[in-house]
Amino acid sequence: MTEAVxxxxxxxxxxxxxANDDVTLSVERGTVxxxxxxxxxxxxxxxxxxxxxxxxxxGDVYVDGDGLTYDDEGAVADAPRRFDSPxxxxxxxxxxxxxxxxxxxxxxxxxxxxxxxxxRKWGGLAVDRAxxxxxxxxxxxxxxxxxxxxxxIEDIGVGVQQRVEILKALYRGAEILILDEPTAVLTPQxxxxxxxxxxxxxxxxKTVIFITxxxxxxxxxxxxxxxxxxxxxxxxxxxxxxxxxxxxxxxVGREVxxxxxxxxxxxxxxxxxxxxxxxxxxxGVTAVDDVSFTVREGEVFGIAGVDGxxxxxxxxxxxxxxxxxxGAVALEGTDVTDASRRARTRAGMAYIPEDxxxxxxxxxxxxxxxxVLGSQHDAPFAQGGRLDWTYADDHAADIIEEYDVRxxxxxxxxxxxxxxxxxxxxxxxxFARDPAxxxxxxxxxxxxxxxxxxxxxxxxxxxxxxRAVLLVSSKLDEVRGLSDRLAVxxxxxxxxxxxxxxxTEEQLGLLMAGEExxxxxxxxxxxxxxxxxxxxxxxxxxxxxxxxxxxx
Amino acid sequence: MSADLGxxxxxxxTRGTVAAAAVLAAVLAVAGLxxxxxxxxxxxxxxxxxxxxxxxxxxxxxxxxAFAALGGIFAEKSGVINIGLEGLLIISAFAGVYATxxxxxxxxxxxxxxxxxxxxALLFAVVCIEFRADQIIAGLAIWLIALGLAPxxxxxxxxxxxxxxxxxxxxxxxxxxxxGLPVVSTALVGALDALAGVPFLGALFEASPMVYLMFVxxxxxxxxxxxxxxxxxVRASGENPKALDTAGVDVTxxxxxxxxxxxxxxxxxxxxxxLSLGQFVGNGPTMVNGKGFIAIVTYLxxxxxxxxxxxxxxxxxxxxxxxxGLQGQDVxxxxxxxxxxxxxxxxxxxxxxxxxxxIPEAAGEYYESGEE
Ligand SMILES: Nc1ncnc2c1ncn2[C@@H]1O[C@H](COP(=O)(O)OP(=O)(O)OP(=O)(O)O)[C@@H](O)[C@H]1O
Ligand SMILES: [Mg+2]
Numbered sequence: 001m002t003e004a005v006x007x008x009x010x011x012x013x014x015x016x017x018x019a020n021d022d023v024t025l026s027v028e029r030g031t032v033x034x035x036x037x038x039x040x041x042x043x044x045x046x047x048x049x050x051x052x053x054x055x056x057x058x059g060d061v062y063v064d065g066d067g068l069t070y071d072d073e074g075a076v077a078d079a080p081r082r083f084d085s086p087x088x089x090x091x092x093x094x095x096x097x098x099x100x101x102x103x104x105x106x107x108x109x110x111x112x113x114x115x116x117x118x119x120r121k122w123g124g125l126a127v128d129r130a131x132x133x134x135x136x137x138x139x140x141x142x143x144x145x146x147x148x149x150x151x152x153i154e155d156i157g158v159g160v161q162q163r164v165e166i167l168k169a170l171y172r173g174a175e176i177l178i179l180d181e182p183t184a185v186l187t188p189q190x191x192x193x194x195x196x197x198x199x200x201x202x203x204x205x206k207t208v209i210f211i212t213x214x215x216x217x218x219x220x221x222x223x224x225x226x227x228x229x230x231x232x233x234x235x236x237x238x239x240x241x242x243x244x245x246x247x248x249x250x251x252v253g254r255e256v257x258x259x260x261x262x263x264x265x266x267x268x269x270x271x272x273x274x275x276x277x278x279x280x281x282x283x284g285v286t287a288v289d290d291v292s293f294t295v296r297e298g299e300v301f302g303i304a305g306v307d308g309x310x311x312x313x314x315x316x317x318x319x320x321x322x323x324x325x326x327g328a329v330a331l332e333g334t335d336v337t338d339a340s341r342r343a344r345t346r347a348g349m350a351y352i353p354e355d356x357x358x359x360x361x362x363x364x365x366x367x368x369x370x371x372v373l374g375s376q377h378d379a380p381f382a383q384g385g386r387l388d389w390t391y392a393d394d395h396a397a398d399i400i401e402e403y404d405v406r407x408x409x410x411x412x413x414x415x416x417x418x419x420x421x422x423x424x425x426x427x428x429x430x431f432a433r434d435p436a437x438x439x440x441x442x443x444x445x446x447x448x449x450x451x452x453x454x455x456x457x458x459x460x461x462x463x464x465x466x467r468a469v470l471l472v473s474s475k476l477d478e479v480r481g482l483s484d485r486l487a488v489x490x491x492x493x494x495x496x497x498x499x500x501x502x503x504t505e506e507q508l509g510l511l512m513a514g515e516e517x518x519x520x521x522x523x524x525x526x527x528x529x530x531x532x533x534x535x536x537x538x539x540x541x542x543x544x545x546x547x548x549x550x551x552x
Numbered sequence: 553m554s555a556d557l558g559x560x561x562x563x564x565x566t567r568g569t570v571a572a573a574a575v576l577a578a579v580l581a582v583a584g585l586x587x588x589x590x591x592x593x594x595x596x597x598x599x600x601x602x603x604x605x606x607x608x609x610x611x612x613x614x615x616x617x618a619f620a621a622l623g624g625i626f627a628e629k630s631g632v633i634n635i636g637l638e639g640l641l642i643i644s645a646f647a648g649v650y651a652t653x654x655x656x657x658x659x660x661x662x663x664x665x666x667x668x669x670x671x672x673a674l675l676f677a678v679v680c681i682e683f684r685a686d687q688i689i690a691g692l693a694i695w696l697i698a699l700g701l702a703p704x705x706x707x708x709x710x711x712x713x714x715x716x717x718x719x720x721x722x723x724x725x726x727x728x729x730x731x732g733l734p735v736v737s738t739a740l741v742g743a744l745d746a747l748a749g750v751p752f753l754g755a756l757f758e759a760s761p762m763v764y765l766m767f768v769x770x771x772x773x774x775x776x777x778x779x780x781x782x783x784x785x786v787r788a789s790g791e792n793p794k795a796l797d798t799a800g801v802d803v804t805x806x807x808x809x810x811x812x813x814x815x816x817x818x819x820x821x822x823x824x825x826x827l828s829l830g831q832f833v834g835n836g837p838t839m840v841n842g843k844g845f846i847a848i849v850t851y852l853x854x855x856x857x858x859x860x861x862x863x864x865x866x867x868x869x870x871x872x873x874x875x876x877g878l879q880g881q882d883v884x885x886x887x888x889x890x891x892x893x894x895x896x897x898x899x900x901x902x903x904x905x906x907x908x909x910x911i912p913e914a915a916g917e918y919y920e921s922g923e924e
Contacts, residue, residue, distance in 0.1 A: 053798075085921065089798035102795040104788045105913070115788055116799035118781040126779045168799070 002067030004029040004176055004207040005050065006076060010059035012045050014416075017407060019045040021231040022059070027176075027224075029067045032198055032208045034222035034239075036215070036251055038448035039420025042231040042408045043211045044099065047178045050209075051096040052083030065093035065175020065207065071481045095169025096178040099419060099446070100357075101161050103153045107406035110136045110149035113168045138168050143200050157308055159190040166197065177201065179210040181419075183217055184446050187306045187474055188509070195221045199324075213420075213448045215244045215251075227251050252450045261459055265484040267296035270333075271468035272318070272437045274348075277327030278492075279310075279317050287313040289492035290327070295437065300459065300469040302483025302500060304476065306512050310492035311472045312354060315441050318470065319351045320344045334437060345374050348436035352427055352443045354472075356419070360426040363415040370414050371396035371429050404451065419446040427455050437468045444478060456482060476508060485523035490514045501527070581721065600877045608755035609873035611763045612828060614865050616641055616840070618766050620847035621861040622773045623691030629777065629856055630810030631790035631914045633687045636676055636694030637818050638844025642820025644669035644737070645840055649832040650709060652717040658827050661717060665823025666816050672698065673815025677808050684918045689736035695844070703834030713834035720830035721760045743920055762824040768864075773858040786810050790800025790912030793919040803919050818844070852909045866903070871895035 005027040012020040019042045027033045037043045048054045050061060056193060060080035062068055071077045083089045103112050110132045119131040136149040145163050153538050162182060169177055180480050183191045198208050198221055212218055218225045226236040227250040249487055272295040281287035288310045295301040303308070304313055316322035320341040328337045331347050339347070353359035361370050372392045375381045379389050396410040403424045405417070414422060423446055430438065441460065444452040459482060463469050473479045479486055479500065486500040488511040496511055502521035510517040556675050600606055620637045627634035644665030651664025676694050679685045703713040710716075722730065725748075747757040777783040785806045788796040793803045824834045826839065833839035846868060854860025872895040879888055 085800070086798045089802050096798070098798070102792065102798045104791045104795050106791060106910070107784070107788065111784060112795075115784060115796065116801040118784065120781060124781070126775075127781055127784065172800075 001266055002028060002029045003076075004063070004065055004067060005209070006045070006062040007050065007078075008060040008062065010046060010049055010061070011057045012042070012049055012054055013057045018231050020049065023228070023231070023233045025233060025236070027207055027209055029065070029207050030202050030205050031149065031248055031292070032202055032210065032221055034217055034218035034225045034499045035209060035211045035224055035228065036247060037211075037228035038251060038450055039424070039446075040418040041228040041251075041448075043228055044180055044418065046228070046229075047180060047209065047211065050083075050089070051094055051178060052086045052089035055082075055084070063089075063092050063176065064095060083356075084202065090172050090174070093173060093175035094178065095172060095174030095176070097162065097165040097169060097180065097182060099167055099180040099184070101158075103161060103164060105152075107153060108149065108309075109147055109151050109153065109156070109164050112153060112164055113139075113149075113171050116173060125486040135171065136167065141205070143167075143170070143197060145197070150417075158185045158195070159187070162186070162194070163197070174206070176207045176209070181211050181213070181446060183212060183214065185307070185474075187512075188476055189306075191217065210282055213446070213452075215247050217416050218247065219244065221253055229253055248449060251448070262481065263464070265299045265463060267299035267484065268466060269297055270294045271297045271331065272470060273328075273330040274314075274318060275328045275330070276520070277314070277329065279322055279324045281313055284382040286325075287492050288317065288324070291489075291492075291494050292327075293487055293494065293497070295468040295470050297436070297468050298463055298466045299484040300463050300471055300482050302479035302486040303470070303472045303489055303494075304479045304486055304508060304512060305474070305489035307474050309489045309512075311443070311489055313492075314489070315354070315439060315470075315472055319439055341422065342374075342377065345433070346378070348411060348433075350430040350433045350435035350438045352430050352438070352440040354441040354445075356422050356426055356445075361414040364413060366411050366413050367400065367425060368393045368396040368410045370425065371399055371410075373429070375433070395432070397539065399425060399432060403428035403454070405507070420448055420451060423447050424451055424455070427458075431458060431462065435467060437470070438462060439470045439472075441472045443471070444473075444475070478504065480508070488512055496520055497523045554850035584823035596881060597874075597878070600881065601874060602752050603877070604752055604755045606870070606873045606877055607752055608759065609876060610866060610870040611759050611868035613872050614862075614899060615760075615762050615766050615828070616645075616821040616825035617843050617847045617850060617869065618862050618865045619769065619824065620818045620844050621851040621865055622769055622858055623821075625773065625777070625850055625851050625856050625858060625861060626786060626810045627814040627916070628851075628915055629790045629912055630786045630807045631793060631805050631912060631917060631919065632677070632680055632811050633691065633916045634673075634811060634814050635688055635691030635848065636672075636674065636698075636844075637814070637847050638840060638842065639691075639695035639698030640669040640815055640818035640907040641673055641822040641825065641840045641844045642695075642698040642702045642838050643672050644819040645826035645838070646706055646715070646832045646834070647819075648823030649715050649717040649826045649830075650705070652719055653710075653715070653783060654828060656719060658717070658719050658721055661719075661827050662820060662823040665826075666819035669822060670812055671818030673811055673818070676815075680918075681804055681807050681811075687916050699838065702832070706832060706834045714833070715832045717827055717830045717832070719761060719827075721824075721828055723758050724761055725758060725766065727761050760824075760828055762820075762828065765820070765824075769820070770862045773817075777858065782806075782809070787912075789919075790915055793914050793917075797921050798917075803921065807919075819845075846899070849894045849903060853899075853903055855868050855909050856912075865901075868899055871898050 003026045007023060007025040010020050010023045011018065023046055035043050035047070049056045061083065062076050062078050063081050064078055069077045081092060084093070104115065113136050114132045119128040119135065120126065121128040133149045136147070140147050145167060147160060147163055147167065153164070166177065182194060186194060201208055208537070222239050224236060224238050225242070225247060227234050227247065229251060275292050277288055277291050278286060279288040291314060293301065305309055315324060317324045320336070320339060324337065328335055330336060331344065331349055334347065336344055336347060351421065357363055362373065368389065372381050372387065376387065381387055393410055399405065400408050400410060405421050405425045405428070417425070423444070427443055443459070444455050447455065459469055460519060471479060471482055483500045485497055487494045487497045488497070488508065491514065495514070499521040507517040507520050511520070620641055623640070624634055624637050647668030648661040648665035652658050655661070672694060676690055679690045680687050706713050706715045723774045725744050728736050729741050750755045767814030777786065784794060785801050789803050789806045795804050796806070810833040822840070825843070850864040850868060853864040854862070875894045877893055878891050
């Protein structure tokens with residue numbers, strides 16, 4: 001075999017944390033290699049070392065896009081690389097697509113792709129924009145991408161943004177591509193498209209390393225999988241000879257239940273009522289169009305849909321972050337349409353936001369401080385105009401323990417946590433409010449399977465305690481598995497409310513694409529839509545006794 | 553090509569805003585006068601508004617503000633908010649006069665102003681970029697340093713807070729005639745002289761060379777920001793420095809370059825201010841008197857577009873010139889001190905009504921490579 005990358009005994013220490021512990025990893029040229037691991041296992045750190053963003057504390061990096069060379073004894077003959085910056089890595093043919101995209105929003109696709117390597121004319125006095133455009137079109141044609149070079153980044157969807165990132169790396173001559181959780185923000189269809197792109201790339205002799213939490217994806221798209229746990233490499237296996245169960249066990253270190261049984265819901269009185277709500281997006285275009293639904297106590301109401309079909313705006317209206325242009329929102333019979341976020345929190349509405357770094361946490365605050373957010377005005381945190389920090393510290397420590405946030409340190413700044421651990425902390429904080437209603441937007445985005453399982457269980461527990469849950473997610477298996485009723489949004493409208501246990505994946509996919517499939521199993525119509533405002537307390541429980549979580 | 557179109561629409565938007573604002577301000581002023589004064593007053597004000605001397609004064613007053621604004625655009629677009637522009641103008645206004653008084657050449661005076669301002673900008677850059685200082689506080693410190701240093705230096709060197717350079721800029725016709733080239737000094741100067749006779753716009757043809765340099769600098773700045781690699785890096789550095797870093801461009805170097813460039817530009821502005829009068833005035837807030845802060849307002853109003861910044865600068869300078877003219881003629885029934893506030897009040901009104909500025913995402917934030 002010819003390796004394109006070999007990491008030899010990489011150790012990376014941060015103050016107080018060993019993020020990578022003597023990791024050895026080899027990746028064959030022209031293959032897709034998946035890096036699996038729980039939150040905080042050290043995947044991103046390891047790849048940042050390979051990309052020159054971090055210098056390893058110990059260990060050697062060998063890279064050659066055309067394959068390493070070996071001496072007679074089979075040892076690597078190439079000199080180890082020392083990347084002091086991404087520039088060095090780029091020069092060595094390594095490209096990385098980060099978890100959070102590294103794009104300049106107000107600039108165009110072509111400007112972003114060529115940033116730092118602009119073709120020039122007139123002796124450097126001007127960027128040759130025609131040549132840049134040409135180069136971008138050339139590349140996208142070669143790999144079957146569909147991108148418009150003159151579109152502005154903020155106007156295109158995440159799926160396309162990701163392609164721009166890949167093109168950016170290819171434009172710089174990347175032979176080895178690293179993708180950090182590329183599928184976390186994509187819809188099922190976009191994931192399929194991405195995997196096709198990866199295949200194109202490896203066919204062209206490129207080497208791909210991608211990080212994921214999802215076993216199914218690793219098995220589907222990769223040739224070989226390496227599992228990290230607590231910063232150590234616990235095994236590299238070929239996908240051909242392994243199973244999901246085996247990978248899950250390697251990852252978590254114990255047996256995991258991949259399929260959970262969700263007991264049936266016993267819904268009660270309406271808790272959250274959304275009645276004829278319409279809203280505009282930032283550009284003043286209608287994003288939510290006359291949406292009505294009711295979430296009853298003791299049920300999970302799911303909203304599925306391709307990202308960007310009004311789910312975010314709808315959630316913002318419900319939580320008080322966006323003013324609707326029409327319609328009303330009521331919480332436990334009280335109209336809260338004009339109530340502030342704070343008033344809604346007090347009235348018992350918890351909120352797990354979609355963008356954890358933007359809205360969920362203050363990245364420069366430590367966990368104790370972040371744990372207070374949203375409750376800073378209220379007892380027991382606020383005591384006569386000052387905050388009770390002892391209480392806040394205890395509170396954060398409780399969340400950390402219960403939700404297994406790592407590292408378990410309430411004085412750690414939020415930004416030093418891995419993405420999944422940040423998410424766990426937010427979920428813990430919101431659930432701790434003892435809410436009547438929980439609005440959860442992509443609650444397990446970027447969270448590993450162990451923690452996902454835990455968050456799902458907690459959501460179901462809360463439901464069974466009689467709380468109302470509004471769940472928005474682009475992960476189909478998640479919304480199908482957890483919801484008792486499932487609404488599908490398309491272009492700002494709720495096109496259907498289906499029974500998640502009976503509906504097929506195909507039907508859902510069609511609904512999400514705005515089609516009208518036949519024989520869609522509708523959800524219990526009694527509590528459906530707006531007429532629920534006049535009290536459906538006596539509604540019989542939904543009759544979906546054999547609810548079952550769909551496979552992955 | 554849609555990018556082209558976007559640029560144009562952007563520029564149009566800015567222009568439209570400023571034009572609307574100018575009209576509004578004029579209407580407000582005239583309406584105010586109509587209420588307070590007689591018909592004669594209105595006629596006098598309108599005559600003043602369209603007089604050649606008002607335009608000449610507006611152009612002259614624009615120069616330091618516009619240069620400082622261009623400098624501010626580069627710095628802030630790169631992510632470093634340079635609130636110390638006022639200080640850069642003060643130090644270069646003095647250094648310009650000092651250098652001219654030694655060398656006898658206003659052009660070497662400009663060079664002196666640029667050097668002084670750039671050194672001060674370097675200090676600012678080191679403090680902000682190297683030592684992570686808060687940009688606003690560091691900027692205010694730069695202002696205070698210059699405010700103390702320049703009059704003090706003047707006192708030491710010239711024995712007074714006010715100093716004379718002993719020379720000023722020649723006007724453009726003089727400058728061209730001095731070249732001694734036959735075609736230039738006769739034909740061109742003749743043509744300019746004829747054009748200068750035109751009533752209102754004639755002022756455009758007998759201005760100081762610094763006015764023309766200002767127009768050139770605005771064009772060059774626009775080009776640099778929008779058409780060159782460096783300009784893209786500057787914009788990326790202010791919007792998403794990490795993207796630029798991972799693209800392999802050193803963010804620190806780009807920011808240093810942008811801040812130093814703001815020093816150079818503000819230096820030209822400061823020297824132009826003092827040398828156009830041939831003297832440095834160091835009393836009170838010095839002769840700069842808030843022009844650096846006005847520059848910040850004008851580039852914000854112009855949404856970081858050099859052309860927009862120039863137009864809002866000229867709006868302000870025009871109102872200032874009008875205000876000066878009104879004081880001279882004493883036609884208004886309202887107190888002088890109120891008249892003096894007209895430009896400032898108008899700018900506030902315009903900003904409140906039309907300000908739709910998109911501040912760079914990472915402006916004011918410290919950036920270090922490799923930090924997660
Ligand atoms: N800059 C940093 N400073 C201090 N600690 C860090 C830093 N970056 C990462 N860590 C720590 O190193 C460990 C590994 O983090 P890393 O981001 O590599 O995890 P990950 O496997 O990518 O997790 P996730 O799936 O949640 O993204 C974590 O404990 C994290 O808190
Ligand atoms: Mg990660």
